Amino acid sequence: MSLLTVSDLSVELAGNTILHDVDLHIDRREIVTIVGPNGSGKSTLLRTIVGAVKPTSGTIKRESKLAIGYVPQQLQIDPTLPITVRRFLDLPKPVSDTAAEQALKQVGTTNLDSKQLTDLSGGQFQRVLLARALLGKPDLLILDEATQGLDQPGSAAFYQLIDTIRNDIDCAVLMVSHELHVVMAASDRVICLNGHVCCEGHPEHVVSAPEYRALFGSGTQGALALYRHEHSHTHDADGNCE
Amino acid sequence: MNPLDHFLARAALAGLGVALAAAPLGCFVVWRRMAYFGDATAHASILGVALALAFSTSIWVGVLAMSMLMALTVTLLSNRGYAMDTLLGVIAHSALAIGLVAVSFLSDVRIDLMAYLFGDILAVSKLDLLIIWAGASVVVGLMVWRWHALLTSTLNPDLAYAAGFNPNKEQLILTIALAIVVAVAIKVVGALLIAALLIIPAAAARALSSTPEKMAVYASSIGATSALLGLAIAYQLDTPTGPTIVCVAALIFAVLNVYRLVSAPKL
Numbered sequence: 001m002s003l004l005t006v007s008d009l010s011v012e013l014a015g016n017t018i019l020h021d022v023d024l025h026i027d028r029r030e031i032v033t034i035v036g037p038n039g040s041g042k043s044t045l046l047r048t049i050v051g052a053v054k055p056t057s058g059t060i061k062r063e064s065k066l067a068i069g070y071v072p073q074q075l076q077i078d079p080t081l082p083i084t085v086r087r088f089l090d091l092p093k094p095v096s097d098t099a100a101e102q103a104l105k106q107v108g109t110t111n112l113d114s115k116q117l118t119d120l121s122g123g124q125f126q127r128v129l130l131a132r133a134l135l136g137k138p139d140l141l142i143l144d145e146a147t148q149g150l151d152q153p154g155s156a157a158f159y160q161l162i163d164t165i166r167n168d169i170d171c172a173v174l175m176v177s178h179e180l181h182v183v184m185a186a187s188d189r190v191i192c193l194n195g196h197v198c199c200e201g202h203p204e205h206v207v208s209a210p211e212y213r214a215l216f217g218s219g220t221q222g223a224l225a226l227y228r229h230e231h232s233h234t235h236d237a238d239g240n241c242e
Numbered sequence: 243m244n245p246l247d248h249f250l251a252r253a254a255l256a257g258l259g260v261a262l263a264a265a266p267l268g269c270f271v272v273w274r275r276m277a278y279f280g281d282a283t284a285h286a287s288i289l290g291v292a293l294a295l296a297f298s299t300s301i302w303v304g305v306l307a308m309s310m311l312m313a314l315t316v317t318l319l320s321n322r323g324y325a326m327d328t329l330l331g332v333i334a335h336s337a338l339a340i341g342l343v344a345v346s347f348l349s350d351v352r353i354d355l356m357a358y359l360f361g362d363i364l365a366v367s368k369l370d371l372l373i374i375w376a377g378a379s380v381v382v383g384l385m386v387w388r389w390h391a392l393l394t395s396t397l398n399p400d401l402a403y404a405a406g407f408n409p410n411k412e413q414l415i416l417t418i419a420l421a422i423v424v425a426v427a428i429k430v431v432g433a434l435l436i437a438a439l440l441i442i443p444a445a446a447a448r449a450l451s452s453t454p455e456k457m458a459v460y461a462s463s464i465g466a467t468s469a470l471l472g473l474a475i476a477y478q479l480d481t482p483t484g485p486t487i488v489c490v491a492a493l494i495f496a497v498l499n500v501y502r503l504v505s506a507p508k509l
Binding site for chain 2: 078
């Protein structure tokens, strides 16, 4: 059985239909990425799955005792709210120092414990958000545009990290991304969303689907959809090819 | 002799009770940018005073009911996305004005309105003291009980939903706590300065704090210090007590922030 099955889901917000007739499922250990243009309902779909938005109709069936780790799109922290990395990891419930340290190590950061969240760089912040989600021992990790604000090498490294974590703790991953070319390499399955599921499947399959081309291909003469950067070479620190 | 027979002892305990309840709640008011919300609720309490006098019920009941009504109305409206600062400005000042006018109609009641606008801590009775500490205990209890949920909701509502909390419920708890603080504080600092007691100790504590818990504890200490020191100064200099307490808090705020700017590492 799938970890999560969404059937016939529709969501209306303030009278506008954001999502309709959405069906999808996520299996154990699977990395599923949702792509779609702005306003296609990607974030709304994730927020509905975590329970922040009530579906207008349809059902979301979770495997019993499914633990979800959620990494939000961004976290606006009011400057009047002091909070260290260590304290943040204690939300929503306190964890042991050992567990906190291990989670931070798992996402590749150390020595951040006493730093204020507001002092972290974009990349560090995303990793700390991820570490917090990992502390709940999730069966399903949900990430909403987790690489927003990271440069390309930064987001590539982040997706690599997601893959490593999936292998480490055997969780499934559901994420939303704009970065089509990175997504293609990092996902087992891609769901192309535009209010409803346009097409889905293996990345290679989705790229060649006419529905996907219609969404991402026409405006850019297919350049965006087809853009895949094959690294047959490496760059040194000055950007020269080796 | 019972120590509570002395009016200064009662005043000190009343000030302490209100300060201890207001401080942790004040942190959330600051973090969630609800400062104006606190003001609106406090201003509406004058209307509560008028209604209580008109219907000859207890002032506490009138104020609590009116603040609760106001707080709930504002919460409801804010969730519907109105332009909040304007709306609160309209509601808060209207409620205050209507309250003041309404009191003036009660010609057979001789009432010192200043006592409700600026507080009259020296006139606190034993019963008042009991109500203040009961209210303060409820508020502190709510804060402790819901602390993690409130904090998660404050950081990010979606994060709270994902953790199984309902941010709307947490907001409601803050709203209720706010109404209780307004009700118990009106005799101590008065309707016009209640918001100051919420915000100034929390804002002052920010300069010293690295975590939310530290900020809440420091805010409580600063609030308590302000209340006791303010009372002592007001007694010595024969100044109005409520405003003097707020002055002390403001002074602590200024000193701590200058200290932070000059020497302390950024927290």
